[in-house]
Amino acid sequence: MTTAQKTSPASVYRSRTPASHEAFKRTGEVMPGVAKGAYYYAPYPVTIARAEGCHLYDVDGNRYVDFANHHTTQILGHNHPAVVRAVERQLEQGIAVAGPMGTETALAEALCRRVESLEMIRFCNSGTEATLHAIRLAREYTGRHVIAKFEGGYHGSHDAVEISTSPDLAKAGPADRPVPVASAGGMPPNATDNVVILPFDDEAAVEAIIEEKRDELAAVILDPKTGVIPQRLDFVKAVREITAKYGVLLILDEIVGFRASPGGVQSQCGILPDLSTYGKIVGGGFPVGAFGGRRELMSLLDPTQGKVRVFQSGSFSAHPVAMAAGHAMLEVLTPDVYERMDRLTDRLVDGLEGVFTRTGTVATAVASGSTFSIYFTRGPVRTYRAVAAADKGPVSDIYLSLLNRGYYLSNGLAMNCLSAAMNESHIDGLVAAMAEALEEN
Ligand SMILES: Cc1ncc(COP(=O)(O)O)c(C=O)c1O
Incomplete structure (x- = not known):
């Protein structure tokens, strides 16, 4: 049993990110909570010190594979x-x-x-x-x-x-x-x-x-x-x-x-x-x-x-x-760059769907191009009402569990994306992290 399994995702998160917590408190003195609405998730966001390729490094020295890519903009990864x-x-x-x-x-x-x-x-x-x-x-x-x-x-x-x-x-x-x-x-x-x-x-x-x-x-x-x-x-x-x-x-x-x-x-x-x-x-x-x-x-x-x-x-x-x-x-961004990212996205969706099936989790991964979302509902998800019907309960814990394992997604688990800086190991790593996160929660 790992340390992460003995304690809640939020307490593991807090223990890994004390400098981010300090930065968050300082921000809250001069800005209403966070610098922009999308930054916030409970208990507080990690503050990023540096980005390079497909990785982010926070102010506590933790490294993350970046599946948010600045709200999808960093399609080539950081600092191409x-x-x-x-x-x-x-x-x-x-x-x-x-x-x-x-x-x-x-x-x-x-x-x-x-x-x-x-x-x-x-x-x-x-x-x-x-x-x-x-x-x-x-x-x-x-x-x-x-x-x-x-x-x-x-x-x-x-x-x-x-x-x-x-x-x-x-x-x-x-x-x-x-x-x-x-x-x-x-x-x-x-x-x-x-x-x-x-x-x-x-x-x-x-x-x-x-x-x-x-x-x-x-x-x-x-x-x-x-x-x-x-x-x-x-x-x-x-x-x-x-x-x-x-x-x-x-x-x-x-x-x-x-x-x-x-x-x-x-x-x-x-x-x-x-x-x-x-x-x-x-x-x-x-x-x-x-x-x-x-x-x-x-x-x-x-x-x-x-x-x-x-x-x-x-x-x-x-x-x-x-x-x-x-x-x-x-x-x-030539067509072959898109094709490669599309293939990696297919691999990711297949991997995540396999994990959901093996663990009996009611969840689905939807994607188009190199952008994907994870919902706790049975697919297909083609309307707003299908998204609204999804279970929001697990989202925060799964999100923090993935962060604790070094995977940085978009904080509602929707509108995540790949970058051209990724390879199969980053995809397979996220699939394995999701299996562990589901087991932990
Ligand atoms: C489809 C779509 N349209 C418009 C916007 C707004 O763009 P911006 O955040 O640059 O104002 C967004 C932002 O996420 C979007 O996803």
Whole structure:
């Protein structure tokens, strides 16, 4: 029997991480709990001292294999030499200036080459901003103002989209006719008025709702929930067909989906959205967002044609360091890199499913591309309601047990991911750690 088996995961965790506990207490004096909401898990997060390749090192000297990869952004692992070199080169030219430096054009060209639907693109600082601007464009272009989004879809933190991201089912209405529920405090009571909620994985319900609301709808925004609530590719395709049929724009949120393949989820499905939004990996680990699509739509932003119809700027938008890092990352991300990560992800999912079967655990591992989630429920998990029905009870202990064994996942065990810096030993190590964690709890 190991020490970890004799004591609770939380007490082992505390004994391994006293310096992180001190750092947490210090942070709490000057910030409300943590530096950002996603950092928190009980009893306190580890503070990371350093990252390298597929490893993180905390301030107590513990080493972890990193399956969180900065909320999926570090697809190559940490400090890939090509990205570091590109950043260093850019820093030698200047950190940022109030004018174009050309790095933004190089990244825009790379993205437009990679994704067929992207005729033009603009950069901003986060995925949140990307979806905000894409929605504004859709509203201005169509002259309509209602947006449809999917229950459980996440598009960042602004009032138009932080609706029904993880609603209380008691307030969420019927599964095939969900009602909008504000996800954050502080939103105006009418924030839900301009939002229609669609169910994942139900083409008939989606069509019925869109047909009914077609005259008000500017756009449907779809986050295909890559590796979190992976959608059938034929469902994504059907959403494209339905939106086109009723004259509603489709905004495909590829902020995580761009991890799924070199051209994102849209190239896997063979669809052309009207607009797409990007973030995360396109900035190489630096703050970034981007939105783009048909020239006709994007030209509403063009100041060279007289008065712009939709203004977009931002002090840090198209920041040259993020542009250089993102471009360097995309150049390394060739199709064979994706294929290798996909194979490792299949190995991981098979291994985890084997562990769940052998230990009689009601759990499932879902994945798409190199992103995966673990839920304590029987699969398949294709809707928000299936995720909501999963048992949340074991999550915290299993998460801490994995940390105690040197595996750093995303703290709800959803939206974990691989990096290209990993090999079979890291995958098999996580599978073995999961078997031990389940035995311990
Ligand atoms: C699908 C999706 N869209 C939008 C966002 C928001 O991006 P950001 O956190 O850069 O604002 C996220 C963030 O996780 C996301 O997963």
